[in-house]
Ligand SMILES: *[C@@H]1O[C@H](CO)[C@@H](O)[C@H](O)[C@H]1NC(C)=O
Ligand SMILES: *[C@@H]1O[C@H](CO)[C@@H](O)[C@H](O)[C@H]1NC(C)=O
């Protein structure tokens with residue numbers, strides 16, 4: 001009884017909430033856009049989740065099933081979700097092959113909870129590969145110096161052995 005009250009009270013608290021998050025992607029890479037609902041997750045008949053980018057249909061989960069209907073061509077083949085995680089309220093999606101133009105605000109709309117998560121996606125340019133450090137002449141000097149020291153050391157050692 002107490003437990004049930006606790007759950008319904010918690011459910012009341014999560015209604016009408018908008019939360020915002022940040023995600024950072026590297027151009028050409030993949031990024032997970034998080035949308036995890038902490039309240040009671042409904043049965044699949046009521047499990048409608050809509051991912052939107054401005055007016056674009058990024059991804060839709062309709063009655064607990066992925067729906068490709070109306071998906072913007074821009075996102076075709078570049079999005080996936082984790083159906084095995086829906087039950088835990090995890091409606092995060094993975095956006096692959098991120099483009100610079102993908103940056104901006106994504107909304108994860110949970111119709112059953114009147115809960116919207118807004119994710120600001122930042123896309124950074126891929127890191128240029130570090131230039132090969134040009135070998136410094138100083139290194140060669142150090143190398144030959146230590147070689148000289150080694151030679152002297154070996155010579156002394158040999159001399160000592162001769163003395164003994
Ligand atoms: C609303 O949902 C988002 C994810 O969709 C979650 O991060 C946030 O915690 C939820 N708000 C509350 C109050 O549970
Ligand atoms: C949601 O599911 C994805 C894929 O399994 C996972 O990477 C991510 O960590 C999950 N998020 C949470 C908050 O559990």
Ligand SMILES: *[C@@H]1O[C@H](CO)[C@@H](O)[C@H](O)[C@H]1NC(C)=O
Pocket residue numbers: 029030096097
């Ligand atoms: C990005 O996602 C695509 C599609 O799922 C996959 O083939 C590729 O291996 C992923 N790349 C990285 C770096 O994880």
